[in-house]
Amino acid sequence: MPYHFASRMQTTPRSFIRDILKTTERPEVISFAGGLPSPSLFAVEELRAAAEYVMKHAGESALQYSTTEGYLPLRTFIADRYKERLSLSVDPDEILITNGSQQCLDLIGKVLLDAGDPVLIERPGYLGAIQAFSLYEPEFHTVALGNDGPDTEELASVLGKHPSRFFYGVPNAQNPSGVTYSDAKRRAIADILAGTETLFVEDDAYGELRFDGKSLPSLRTYLPEKTIITGSFSKIVTPGLRMGWISAPREIIEQVNVAKQASDLHSNVLAQRIITRYLEENDLDAHIERIVGEYRARRDLMLSCIGESFPADISVTKPEGGMFLWVTLPDGCSTTTLLELALCENVAFVPGRAFYVDGGGDTAMRLNFSNASEAMIVEGIDRLGKAIRRLVG
Amino acid sequence: MPYHFASRMQTTPRSFIRDILKTTERPEVISFAGGLPSPSLFAVEELRAAAEYVMKHAGESALQYSTTEGYLPLRTFIADRYKERLSLSVDPDEILITNGSQQCLDLIGKVLLDAGDPVLIERPGYLGAIQAFSLYEPEFHTVALGNDGPDTEELASVLGKHPSRFFYGVPNAQNPSGVTYSDAKRRAIADILAGTETLFVEDDAYGELRFDGKSLPSLRTYLPEKTIITGSFSKIVTPGLRMGWISAPREIIEQVNVAKQASDLHSNVLAQRIITRYLEENDLDAHIERIVGEYRARRDLMLSCIGESFPADISVTKPEGGMFLWVTLPDGCSTTTLLELALCENVAFVPGRAFYVDGGGDTAMRLNFSNASEAMIVEGIDRLGKAIRRLVG
Structure with a gap:
C-alpha cells in the first residue's frame, strides 16, 4: 500500500556511501570512500x-x-x-x-x-x-x-x-x-x-x-x-x-x-x-600519538603517490590532521563521471557533489587515508591515476 | 544572553520523574514513581x-x-x-x-x-x-x-x-x-x-x-x-x-x-x-519466567496491601503483566495535591495528569511495582494510605 511520509523525508539527502556500498563491498575494490578509523589502532x-x-x-x-x-x-x-x-x-x-x-x-x-x-x-x-x-x-x-x-x-x-x-x-x-x-x-x-x-x-x-x-x-x-x-x-x-x-x-x-x-x-x-x-x-595522549603517527604516514604516502600518479594540473590539500584529502580536478572535469571509470578500475571515493547543497563541487573528490594500508594506498592511487587519465585524455 | 529555541521545545512536556528526582533520590523516600526493572534480576x-x-x-x-x-x-x-x-x-x-x-x-x-x-x-x-x-x-x-x-x-x-x-x-x-x-x-x-x-x-x-x-x-x-x-x-x-x-x-x-x-x-x-x-x-524464556514470577508476586503483594491500607472507594487495575498499577481516587480528589502529602510521608508516585495531553487524569496515579522489594511495597503502600486518608479526611 502507498504510505504517506513527512515532507522532511523528501529533502533529506541519502548517504552516498550507502548508495555505493554494494560496489565497494566487493573484495577487489580499494575504497577511499568511507570515513573509518583504522581498526588495527583500536585498543x-x-x-x-x-x-x-x-x-x-x-x-x-x-x-x-x-x-x-x-x-x-x-x-x-x-x-x-x-x-x-x-x-x-x-x-x-x-x-x-x-x-x-x-x-x-x-x-x-x-x-x-x-x-x-x-x-x-x-x-x-x-x-x-x-x-x-x-x-x-x-x-x-x-x-x-x-x-x-x-x-x-x-x-x-x-x-x-x-x-x-x-x-x-x-x-x-x-x-x-x-x-x-x-x-x-x-x-x-x-x-x-x-x-x-x-x-x-x-x-x-x-x-x-x-x-x-x-x-x-x-x-x-x-x-x-x-x-x-x-x-x-x-x-x-x-x-x-x-x-x-x-x-x-x-x-x-x-x-x-x-x-x-x-x-x-x-x-x-x-x-x-x-x-x-x-x-x-590508560594514557590517552600516548594512544593518540600512535594514531597520529600512523595517519600522518598514510597522508604523506597518499600525497606522494598522488604526486607521481596524477596529472600535474590537479590540486590536493595537505591537511594538518584528520582523515581526508580533498582533490580538485581542472574545470570541466566531473568526479561523478570519474567515479564510474574508477569503479571499473576497482577503486572508490566520494565525489565532491555529495558535500554541496547547491549542486556544486563536481570537479572535486574526497579521499580517505586513515583506513587504507600502505599497499592499498599505493595500488589504489595508481588505479585512480589511470581512471583520471582516461577521463581527461 | 537570551537564546532563541525552536517552537517545538515550548510544547514538549518535561519528564515528571526528572522534575521530582531531587526529592525521590533522598534515601528515606520509597519511590513508586519510576519505571525501572529490578536490577537484582539482571543476568x-x-x-x-x-x-x-x-x-x-x-x-x-x-x-x-x-x-x-x-x-x-x-x-x-x-x-x-x-x-x-x-x-x-x-x-x-x-x-x-x-x-x-x-x-x-x-x-x-x-x-x-x-x-x-x-x-x-x-x-x-x-x-x-x-x-x-x-x-x-x-x-x-x-x-x-x-x-x-x-x-x-x-x-x-x-x-x-x-x-x-x-x-x-x-x-x-x-x-x-x-x-x-x-x-x-x-x-x-x-x-x-x-x-x-x-x-x-x-x-x-x-x-x-x-x-x-x-x-x-x-x-x-x-x-x-x-x-x-x-x-x-x-x-x-x-x-x-x-x-x-x-x-x-x-x-x-x-x-x-x-x-x-x-x-x-x-x-x-x-x-x-x-x-x-x-x-x-542462554535460555531467554527461562530468564523471562524468573522475572515474571518475581513481578507477579510484587503485583499481588501491592494489590493486597492496597486492599488493606486504602479507603474502599478507591479503584485499582489488576494488570495481567508489565510493571504498573493504575489507581483512581473518588471524583474531586487530586493526586497532584496527594503527591505533596505523600512526599511528606516519604513516598512517591506519578500523578495521572502526566499521562494526559488535555489536562485530565487528576484523580488517578501510577504506581510501579517492579523495582520495589517486598518490604518497600508493604511500608510504601502503608505510607501512601496515610497520605490518602489525610487528603480525603
Missing part, C-alpha cells in the same frame, strides 16, 4: 579489560536505566581535558553525552531549528550535518572554504542577508576538505558573529588528530556564550561504542536534555562506563 | 561472559562503525522470535535496531509527522510517546482506555473527524494503566483502521512480561501492512544497553533507515553483539 585489549572491570564491579548499575545527561565521571573527564588542552573552563553540567557526535547534530537541529530558519554551513560541508539538519527543514546558506578557513567577507555578507540560527563549521581538519581554520580566521569569525544572534556550532571530531603544528583555540575562547562544541571518542578511541558529547551554555544544554530524553532517554550506560574506565587506566 | 554474570567473548573474538568489528539497520544475527533472532511467539512472518530486513524503543518513537515522528498532523493516542497515554511525538508538533487526539482496551466507538468517531497519521497504543500491559487489550478489541481496532489511511503503532515493551493468561495476537496479525511494532530488550534483558527495535513494512523501514542514519548513524555495535551472544548462549 581492543585495554577496552576488553575495561569492560571486564565494569561488569565485575558495577554490573547492576551499568545495566540499569540512568540519567539523560550521562555519567558524571565521564563528563568530568571531558571537562578536565578541555581545561588542559584548550584552556577552556567548562563545567561538567555544560556537557551531555550523546550516541556519537552525529546525535549532537540531530539534537541541535531539534532544539534550535524551526522549518525555514536560515542555517549557514561551509562549502563544501560535512554530509552528515547536511542530513541531520535537513530533517528540521532549514534554509541552507553556504560560505566558501579556503585553505585557511571560511571566506569571512562572504560570511558577513550572507549573514547580513540571512540572519542564521547558527553557523556550523569544522575548524579542525574539516570533513571533507581537510582544511584547518587559521587563528586569524577564528578571530574574524568571532568578530562577525559577536554582533549577531547567530551561534557557532563547532564540530570538533578531528581536533585531537593533529599531525603538524599545535592546537588552535576553540571558537569558544572568542565567543564563550555563543559556541556549541560537539566532540567524539570515535576517532581517538572507538566509533563502535557511539560515544560523543555536546558542550554548550547551560541554558542550551537544558533544552538539549529535554530533546535527548524525548529522543532516546539516555546513552548506553555500559559504554559510558567502559570508556570512563579505559580513560582512567 | 549480570551471563552478560559479562557475553561481553568477554565478543571482545576476545570480534573486538575490532565490535569497536568499528557499522550498518545503520543493525547487526544481522540480532535482527534474525528477533524475526525468529516473532515467528515462534506470535506466528508473525517478519523478515530481518523489516527490522531496524534502535537505541532503546524510545528512539523508535522519535524515528516514527520524524518519518511520519508533519507539523499539525493529527495523531491518536490512548487516554491515559505513555508520557515518553507524548514527549517524542511532541517534537514533531502534531495535533494530539485521544481515545479513552477501558479495562479491555480503547473505546472503539470513540475511536471511530475521532478518526472520522481527525484522519490521523497513526494511532499509537500499548496493547500489552499498557504504561501507565496496566491494561491489556482483549482480542475482540484488537480485531475491532483493525476493522476500524482497515478502511482508513491511519497506521497502528504497536508499542510492545511489555508483551513478554505476562503474568496471567497467554499472549494475544499482535495487531500486525489483523493489519499486516499498517502495523509498526516497537520492541525492546529493556524489560527482559537490560535497559542500560539501550537495545530496542522497530519492525515495519519494508517501505517504511527504508525511510526509518534514512532518518536513523541522519540521527546517529547506527546503534552501539558492542551492545548489539553482547546481546546477540547472550541470546545465543
